[in-house]
Amino acid sequence: MNGTWIATIAALVLLLPLQGFAHHSAAQFNFTTPKPISGTVKEVRMANPHMRLVLTVTDEKGTRDIEYEGHSLNNLYRAGWRPDSVKVGDKITITIAPRKDGADGGYVTKVKMADGQEF
Amino acid sequence: MEERRTASLVSAWVAGEGKDGLLGLTRRLTPPGRALLAAALVAIALATAAAAKAADAAKPDFSGIWTVYRPPGAAAGPGRAETAFPRDPPFTAQAKAKIAEYRSLVEPLGLTPGGACVGYGMPSAMLSSGGYPMEWIQRPEQVTVIYEAHSEIRRIYIGGGPSERDVIPSRDGTSYGRWEGNTLVVETIGLKEAVDQSSAHSDQAKIVERYTMGKDDAGRKVLTAEMTMTDPAFYTKPVTATKRWLAVENGRLLPYDCTEPAWEDQLDKLREEKAAKAREQ
Numbered sequence: 209m210n211g212t213w214i215a216t217i218a219a220l221v222l223l224l225p226l227q228g229f230a231h232h233s234a235a236q237f238n239f240t241t242p243k244p245i246s247g248t249v250k251e252v253r254m255a256n257p258h259m260r261l262v263l264t265v266t267d268e269k270g271t272r273d274i275e276y277e278g279h280s281l282n283n284l285y286r287a288g289w290r291p292d293s294v295k296v297g298d299k300i301t302i303t304i305a306p307r308k309d310g311a312d313g314g315y316v317t318k319v320k321m322a323d324g325q326e327f
Numbered sequence: 328m329e330e331r332r333t334a335s336l337v338s339a340w341v342a343g344e345g346k347d348g349l350l351g352l353t354r355r356l357t358p359p360g361r362a363l364l365a366a367a368l369v370a371i372a373l374a375t376a377a378a379a380k381a382a383d384a385a386k387p388d389f390s391g392i393w394t395v396y397r398p399p400g401a402a403a404g405p406g407r408a409e410t411a412f413p414r415d416p417p418f419t420a421q422a423k424a425k426i427a428e429y430r431s432l433v434e435p436l437g438l439t440p441g442g443a444c445v446g447y448g449m450p451s452a453m454l455s456s457g458g459y460p461m462e463w464i465q466r467p468e469q470v471t472v473i474y475e476a477h478s479e480i481r482r483i484y485i486g487g488g489p490s491e492r493d494v495i496p497s498r499d500g501t502s503y504g505r506w507e508g509n510t511l512v513v514e515t516i517g518l519k520e521a522v523d524q525s526s527a528h529s530d531q532a533k534i535v536e537r538y539t540m541g542k543d544d545a546g547r548k549v550l551t552a553e554m555t556m557t558d559p560a561f562y563t564k565p566v567t568a569t570k571r572w573l574a575v576e577n578g579r580l581l582p583y584d585c586t587e588p589a590w591e592d593q594l595d596k597l598r599e600e601k602a603a604k605a606r607e608q
Binding site for chain 1: 434435441444459475476581583584585587588605
């Protein structure tokens with residue numbers, strides 16, 4: 209993954225709360241406290257205006273499926289995502305802006321595949 | 328109008344059987360005279376067509392893919408919108424009240440038009456469009472602009488378009504273009520009231536964009552639009568903004584399907600309901 213793209217995405221994400229989301233209010237998510245989450249992909253839907261990702265996650269609260277959302281398909285495509293990048297059953301690590309209300313879920317700001325590929 | 332009147336007079340003259348009409352005139356001419364007249368008419372037609380073509384060729388062609396302008400050396404990649412529109416616009420009291428009412432509805436839920444797959448609308452489509460690129464397709468009589476986000480489309484009619492009475496109010500309005508030298512001046516009317524964009528406006532809004540093409544210090548092709556929005560119902564004075572784009576050589580727009588997930592969800596729900604009924608029986 210090209211470092212420039214990652215820097216651009218990071219800059220984009222950092223700027224989003226200032227800009228106001230193109231498609232979403234930033235109010236629900238806390239972008240100042242990024243959090244890594246590891247899990248197994250149960251469902252992935254690349255779409256506009258937001259992608260949806262369901263991960264099976266195991267942590268101190270137990271094992272459960274958690275739904276996340278993230279950037280648009282088109283922005284992820286330009287960041288390097290391709291239709292064969294993420295498949296059901298893949299073990300991945302994502303970075304999220306957690307929900308402000310503390311509930312499961314959040315806004316995906318980075319995806320890291322098992323082979324190290326990032327977007 | 329003048330062109331239509333001239334065309335109608337010319338066709339009446341060509342069809343005219345009397346001595347003053349073209350048909351009448353040709354009957355009175357000898358064969359060599361007729362040949363000469365025909366040659367003269369062909370020459371005039373060719374010269375007129377050539378002049379029209381030359382005039383079109385002289386207009387700059389903005390066709391291509393354009394993305395949000397970044398200064399030389401800035402990273403490429405998905406862009407964010409330039410904050411061209413004033414941060415604290417001179418809204419009237421009426422505008423402030425309407426915007427506050429709208430925000431009280433959507434902000435607690437984090438809703439936006441884009442989240443509901445609704446396009447930006449003018450002037451936000453031009454000023455922002457979420458930082459996505461646009462495609463400009465230019466013909467002498469019409470410019471078609473496709474903003475990637477929501478595949479939002481504008482048609483700018485040059486020397487034509489619907490009369491004011493025939494305009495259907497819409498989020499992007501109806502746009503009429505004209506050339507002033509190398510500048511394409513676009514006037515947009517027929518906008519619906521929009522309180523759901525940062526450049527909110529009433530249905531009385533008129534937008535003028537002046538497009539010019541040039542190059543930046545790095546020699547890259549840049550398209551610039553100077554925009555003025557006049558809307559006495561929503562603004563105490565006209566608001567202006569400048570937007571710049573950078574040419575993306577050999578670029579392409581991506582499709583932007585947005586409503587499909589909701590349709591797929593609906594189908595999934597119907598399948599679940601059907602399966603549940605089958606289990607009951």
